[in-house]
Amino acid sequence: MxxxxxxxxxxxxxxxxxxxxxxxxxxHLYLFAGGFFFILGGIEAMIIRIQLIKPNNDFVSAGxxxxxxxxxxxxxxxxxxxxxxxxFMNAIMPLQIGARDVAFPFLNSLGFWLFFFGGVxxxxxxxxxxxxxxxxxxxxxxxxxxxxxxxxxxxxxLQISGFGTLMGGINFLVTIINMRAPGMTYMRMPxxxxxxxVASSLILFAFPPLTVSIFMMMFDRLFGSNFxxxxxxxxxxxxxxxxxxxxxxxxxxxxxxxxxxxxxIFAVFSRKRLFGYSSMVFATVLIGFLGFMxxxxxxxxxxxxxxxxxxxxxxxxxxxxxxxxxxFNWLFTLWGGSIKFTTPMLWGIGFIPSFLMGxxxxxxxxxxxxxxxxxxxxxxxxxFHYVIVGGVVFSLFAATHYYWPKMFGTMLNEFLGKITxxxxxxxxxxxxxxxxxxxxxxxxxxxxxxxxxxxxxxxxFVSTIGAFLMAxxxxxxxxNIIMTSVKNEKVGNDPWGDGRTLEWAISSPPPFYNFxxxxxxxxxxxxxxxxxxxxxxxIPAEPLGDVHMPNNSFVPFVxxxxxxxxxxxxxxxxxxxxxxxxxxxxxxxAITFGSMLARSLRDDHGYHIHKEDLMDDNDxxxxx
Amino acid sequence: xxAEEKMTLEKWPASPEKQTLEGKNKFVGFWLFLxxxxxLFASLxxxxxxxxxxVPNSDMPLAKDxxxxxxxxxxxxxxxxxxxxxxxxxxxxxxxxxxxxQLWLVITVLLGLSFLGLEIYEFNHYVHEFGHTFTSxxxxxxxxxxxxxxxxxxxxxxAWILALVIRNNKRxxxxxxxxxxxxxxxxxxxxxxxxxxxxxVVYLMGMVG
Numbered sequence: 001m002x003x004x005x006x007x008x009x010x011x012x013x014x015x016x017x018x019x020x021x022x023x024x025x026x027x028h029l030y031l032f033a034g035g036f037f038f039i040l041g042g043i044e045a046m047i048i049r050i051q052l053i054k055p056n057n058d059f060v061s062a063g064x065x066x067x068x069x070x071x072x073x074x075x076x077x078x079x080x081x082x083x084x085x086x087x088f089m090n091a092i093m094p095l096q097i098g099a100r101d102v103a104f105p106f107l108n109s110l111g112f113w114l115f116f117f118g119g120v121x122x123x124x125x126x127x128x129x130x131x132x133x134x135x136x137x138x139x140x141x142x143x144x145x146x147x148x149x150x151x152x153x154x155x156x157x158l159q160i161s162g163f164g165t166l167m168g169g170i171n172f173l174v175t176i177i178n179m180r181a182p183g184m185t186y187m188r189m190p191x192x193x194x195x196x197x198v199a200s201s202l203i204l205f206a207f208p209p210l211t212v213s214i215f216m217m218m219f220d221r222l223f224g225s226n227f228x229x230x231x232x233x234x235x236x237x238x239x240x241x242x243x244x245x246x247x248x249x250x251x252x253x254x255x256x257x258x259x260x261x262x263x264x265i266f267a268v269f270s271r272k273r274l275f276g277y278s279s280m281v282f283a284t285v286l287i288g289f290l291g292f293m294x295x296x297x298x299x300x301x302x303x304x305x306x307x308x309x310x311x312x313x314x315x316x317x318x319x320x321x322x323x324x325x326x327x328f329n330w331l332f333t334l335w336g337g338s339i340k341f342t343t344p345m346l347w348g349i350g351f352i353p354s355f356l357m358g359x360x361x362x363x364x365x366x367x368x369x370x371x372x373x374x375x376x377x378x379x380x381x382x383x384f385h386y387v388i389v390g391g392v393v394f395s396l397f398a399a400t401h402y403y404w405p406k407m408f409g410t411m412l413n414e415f416l417g418k419i420t421x422x423x424x425x426x427x428x429x430x431x432x433x434x435x436x437x438x439x440x441x442x443x444x445x446x447x448x449x450x451x452x453x454x455x456x457x458x459x460x461f462v463s464t465i466g467a468f469l470m471a472x473x474x475x476x477x478x479x480n481i482i483m484t485s486v487k488n489e490k491v492g493n494d495p496w497g498d499g500r501t502l503e504w505a506i507s508s509p510p511p512f513y514n515f516x517x518x519x520x521x522x523x524x525x526x527x528x529x530x531x532x533x534x535x536x537x538x539i540p541a542e543p544l545g546d547v548h549m550p551n552n553s554f555v556p557f558v559x560x561x562x563x564x565x566x567x568x569x570x571x572x573x574x575x576x577x578x579x580x581x582x583x584x585x586x587x588x589x590a591i592t593f594g595s596m597l598a599r600s601l602r603d604d605h606g607y608h609i610h611k612e613d614l615m616d617d618n619d620x621x622x623x624x
Numbered sequence: 625x626x627a628e629e630k631m632t633l634e635k636w637p638a639s640p641e642k643q644t645l646e647g648k649n650k651f652v653g654f655w656l657f658l659x660x661x662x663x664l665f666a667s668l669x670x671x672x673x674x675x676x677x678x679v680p681n682s683d684m685p686l687a688k689d690x691x692x693x694x695x696x697x698x699x700x701x702x703x704x705x706x707x708x709x710x711x712x713x714x715x716x717x718x719x720x721x722x723x724x725x726q727l728w729l730v731i732t733v734l735l736g737l738s739f740l741g742l743e744i745y746e747f748n749h750y751v752h753e754f755g756h757t758f759t760s761x762x763x764x765x766x767x768x769x770x771x772x773x774x775x776x777x778x779x780x781x782x783a784w785i786l787a788l789v790i791r792n793n794k795r796x797x798x799x800x801x802x803x804x805x806x807x808x809x810x811x812x813x814x815x816x817x818x819x820x821x822x823x824x825v826v827y828l829m830g831m832v833g
Contacts, residue, residue: 103649166660174653178645204656208664216671216769225758225765227671233678233762238671245667601791603800605628 019552021105022512023090026112027407030087033116037079040123042474044072049431049467052460055452065448066133067150071123073136074154077250078161079119081392085257086111086168088399089196091407093172095503096190098181098521100514103174104167105550106599111167113560118161121567125153135446137247140228140239144220149571155218156567160560162207162214169203172196181502182541183521187281190501190525191274194281195260198288199253205292206249213242222574237302244295252291255387256284258395259326262348265398266330267525268498269345270337276329277524283322283329290319300371309368316366323359327352342496343417347398350425351390358386361436376446379439385432397424397477405495409508410488416480420473427469434459434466493537500525505538513547516540516614544615546608555599562591627800636720636797641806643799654807658814665818668770669825675766676830684761685754687830696827699742700819703778706735707816710809717805722796725805729789732812736782743775767826774822777815784808 008016017029047068051059060068094102102108125131132154134143143151176197180189189197217239219225226232228239267274274280296304296312330352339345361383365371374380397420404412438459443450450456494504502519503510505527519538523529530538566588573581627644629635642648677686713728747768750756758768785808792801 103653170653170656170660173656174649177652178648204660205663208660209667212664212667212671216765219758219765219769223758225769226762227675227765227769229762232680233675234765235674235678235762238674242667597787600787605800 016552018557019109019554021101021109021550021552023094023102023105023108024407024509024512026108027087027091029112029116030083030090031407033112033119034080034083034087037075037119037123038081038084039474041072041075041080042471044068044075046467046471048072049464051448052450053464054461055450055454055457057449060448062448063130063133066135066446067131069446070132070135070138070150070154071126074122074132074158075119076388077136077254078158079115079122081254081388081396082165083115083119084396085199085254085392086115086165088261088396088403089168089172089192089199089257092403092503093193093196094175094179095406095506095510095514096193096501097176097179097184098502098515098519098526099175099179100518100547101550102171103178104171106553106556107167107171109553110556110559111164111171113556114164114167114563115161116164117560117564118157118159118164121160121564122153122157125150125157128153137243138217138239139243140217140220140236143217144228151217152221152571152574155214155221156571159211159214159218160563160567162210163563164560165203166207166211169200169207172200173204176200181515181518181521184526187278188521188524188526190260191263191277191280191284192257192260195256195263195284198284199256202249202253202256202288202291206246206253209242210246213239213246216242218570222570237299240299240302241295244298245292248295248298249288249291251384251387252287254392256287258392259284261395261399261402262330262351263333264501265344265348265402266333268496268500269340269342269348270334271340271498272333272337273500273525273528274329275332275335276325279325280329283325286322287319290315290322294319297366297368297371300368301375313366313368317363320359320363327356327359340498342401343412343414343421344398344402346418346421347394347401350421351394351398354386354390354394354425354428358383358388358390361386374439376444377439378435378443378445381445382432382435382439385435389428389432397421400477402496404484405491406503406508406510408485409490410484411491411495412477412484413480416476416483420476420480422473423469423476424473427466427471427473430466430469431463432466434462438463494527500528502526502538505530513549513609513614516547517542517544544611546610547614548606548608550606551604553599553604555595558595559592562588562593562595564588565591627798629798631720631796631798633720637799638718640718640720640797640799640802642803644803647799647803650803650807654810658810661814665770665773665821668773669821672766672770672826675762678763678766679761684763685750685756686763687767687826690750690754690756691827691830693827693831695742695746696823699739699746700823702735702739702742703816703819706732706739707813709735710812714806714809717797717802720797725797726789726793729785729805733782733785733789736778736785736812740775740778740782743771743778747771771822771826774815774818777818781808781812781815785812 017025020026020029047060048065051057051065090102090108094100128149130148130150132138132143132146132150134146134151138151138154143154176189176193216225216227220227220229226234228234228236230236263274263280293315294312296308297316300309300312330348341349361379365374365380365383401412401417404410438456439445441455441459443456450460491508493507495508496504499505502521505519506515517540519526520541522539527538566585569581569584569586569588571581572578573585575581627646637643642651679686709728709732713725713732716722716724716728756764758765788801788804788808
């Protein structure tokens, strides 16, 4: 938060955030909304683990347990991990390529508000008759049989937030294609920008199948269609295919930006150029490509036949090759480097072995014949938590510590940061390592309790203790954030001292126009090159001139609100005797399309910051 | 060049849709969006093919009982022609001939409307003659969803082009609205291409197999 904002009073700040189109402020919104949902999903996880701490426990009922595990998975994937990553992409990627904003600032804001309203809608299910309870995959036979409106909340909430994510993806792609600073060729882009690029193209091609399958589920549940109803000629497997055609690329949408974040961190804190930059780029693109070829490995036991299973098994194991390239490149970056063990670096060091274990169990699961044994056991639960927590969540913690000064202008406390790391790292392995064995010993996933004397007691007890350690780690980072925000000690452009990329060449936080003059990029690690030549900042690529900026707008909020309202109508019109559903749908859609039309009829050319005003800004230390 | 600048024929550039950064962004962004839309329709096509003629009892009409070539052929021709007229509109836009561009866009809209009218007639016909409703079988659900999604895209495109035509009627062409016209016509071509696939996969293949 800038000091100017604090002086302006709460109402003005709120209005600023409701209407902002600035990628850095939208990043704050993503970070706080995503952080909120992360804590919500974490509480759900704790309830799951408390229920399983001992056999025959009755902390929650079986039905509530199903709701908890469904909402834990859905919240963590769609409302926590992805928005948090989108937040860091928003905050950092435009700075890394030397751009003044993203390509479509208005759509950027719209994307956030759609995600936010979708997330709120999904979570309102807790108060309006029960949450979805068919697992985050919501397989059709199960979810069509689910009573009440839980699944409808899932379907409509994810549809709304999915539109937002799709817009974000297109926006980042165009930004990277069109708005790189002079000299910033594709092969000079920092790895985080590259992974944002590939993850965004995965979003572009993976979300439409989800959109379609969610529409079909919505039609089946609320409008009487028969896509998944076998007695009417439907086919329940169609949902599984579409869900995983989306779902598998989705895990790469999550992990690739995580790879990017760690690639930045390893290079900076080893004070060495990233080893094998071009092979890193190649591996990223290859993982993105292969990510679309492996979806059926989630369906080995569905009965697609040995040929399909064999093909998908081989494709799955092939992904280990580019991922292995990355692991070795990181190790070689560390090798011989002048390593600084800062908090982000600790997360990075912890990430390599943790994620590697997830990758190894992934290859085990990819062996189709063996998968029949692992399928739907805690072995699978352990596997995907090793890749998603050990990969994605570790990277989110690392990025929070690493980019916090760039986003908010103040450092997080390093000591508390290291405590968070130790608590969370130990807690994570304590929770999930034993789950591999629980799975191999026969504990199925998604069961709400188990009997004593089956060899599962100790393992589950250990696992729950680990979960408490992770929760403690999260509490420490929250304390850290509050403490350092209150102190608010300002930092300079390059607080870590070893920044290599463009974002560290401008002030922390950057001014709203980012770069007074677009920088000239002379190679990979553009800022490092200038530093090595003894320069303080970047060489400008253009004379000082007027800067064109977009106007703030409240319309994205209203468009999203319209869909949020319409979603209630869609859901309740299917109830017997409901009369207000259809009018509410019409009202909501009228709000959405009306505000789109209003936006389109009114010209919005933005405004210019004049050269003279930019020159007055010199004291902020924002050159180039 | 500035987006708001008053334009003349002499100053009008060769690719008016790509002269400003906003225009370039819209151009690339919209092509990417169409890439996503392609996957969306591919998913709907896959669903349709999986559920084609999949009905709970044998009295229900199948694809070969429902479709009649004269009607859908007429619809196809109308939509293909509307794609051609939108090409004329873009030709006149590139030559800074605002009046003619508007005229051809209006013709495009009229053709689109007649296509939509025939589609509504067609659906109505299936419902009343064959009892082939959205809820009667998996086949009918998949059919109406695929063709209906296309129809909804047509309707949205009509509203979009019409809004552009009316909004800009008084002020003529400039570099601010040229990209808007251009991507609307891209969208219209995309809808047309999707229909070509629907005509082939749903109707022609429905008649023979």
